[in-house]
Amino acid sequence: KNEVEQSPQNLTAQEGEFITINCSYSVGISALHWLQQHPGGGIVSLFMLSSGKKKHGRLIATINIQEKHSSLHITASHPRDSAVYICAVSGTSYGKLTFGQGTILTVHP
Amino acid sequence: DAGITQSPRYKITETGRQVTLMCHQTWSHSYMFWYRQDLGHGLRLIYYSAAADITDKGEVPDGYVVSRSKTENFPLTLESATRSQTSVYFCASRTAYSGANVLTFGAGSRLTVL
Numbered sequence: 001k002n003e004v005e006q007s008p009q010n011l012t013a014q015e016g017e018f019i020t021i022n023c024s025y026s027v028g029i030s031a032l033h034w035l036q037q038h039p040g041g042g043i044v045s046l047f048m049l050s051s052g053k054k055k056h057g058r059l060i061a062t063i064n065i066q067e068k069h070s071s072l073h074i075t076a077s078h079p080r081d082s083a084v085y086i087c088a089v090s091g092t093s094y095g096k097l098t099f100g101q102g103t104i105l106t107v108h109p
Numbered sequence: 110d111a112g113i114t115q116s117p118r119y120k121i122t123e124t125g126r127q128v129t130l131m132c133h134q135t136w137s138h139s140y141m142f143w144y145r146q147d148l149g150h151g152l153r154l155i156y157y158s159a160a161a162d163i164t165d166k167g168e169v170p171d172g173y174v175v176s177r178s179k180t181e182n183f184p185l186t187l188e189s190a191t192r193s194q195t196s197v198y199f200c201a202s203r204t205a206y207s208g209a210n211v212l213t214f215g216a217g218s219r220l221t222v223l
Contacts, residue, residue, distance in 0.1 A: 043152075043201075043214040043217075044214070045214075088152075096142075100151065
């Protein structure tokens with residue numbers, strides 16, 4: 001069993017829909033990261049969370065430390081949100097990350 | 110240019126050849142990392158470095174060598190490339206400040222070993 005599990009692996013939505021991607025982890029962590037990778041593109045850090053909730057534009061990330069679970073929500077999804085979303089956890093101070101397998105999101109117009 | 114740059118962005122080589130992927134960052138970040146990304150495996154840590162002249166192995170170090178003689182550079186060398194090393198390689202860096210746990214990634218280097 002992987003230390004970081006994401007669901008779903010693939011997600012297809014229509015423009016405007018509310019989207020949720022889930023991440024569960026099995027180890028103690030100092031922080032959880034949500035990353036975005038567009039096809040053929042680099043990796044961008046969206047959020048770093050150690051507790052609670054963060055919001056940036058249409059993106060919201062939450063974390064429940066007790067349940068070892070995090071969610072990434074996208075409100076009013078748009079085709080440009082189509083990307084791979086990766087959950088990663090860091091358990092040490094130097095930022096070494098353990099990654100989930102990623103969720104492939106496709107938003108159709 | 111400010112940021113983290115990788116070169117080459119694309120490389121095709123043959124089995125047995127030596128290949129070096131370069132990574133350069135302009136922030137003087139203490140920590141630097143090399144990851145490889147493969148279908149079915151996600152991102153995996155190859156090597157990391159906490160400072161100049163300090164390096165350590167990650168999850169999949171076999172077949173790779175790194176060095177860090179200067180803070181800003183962290184080259185990754187495949188001493189004798191194999192087909193299993195065909196992958197996309199990402200370099201990343203972060204500051205030593207414990208409150209800033211965000212990694213910044215390079216654009217990636219796509220390596221094909223024939």
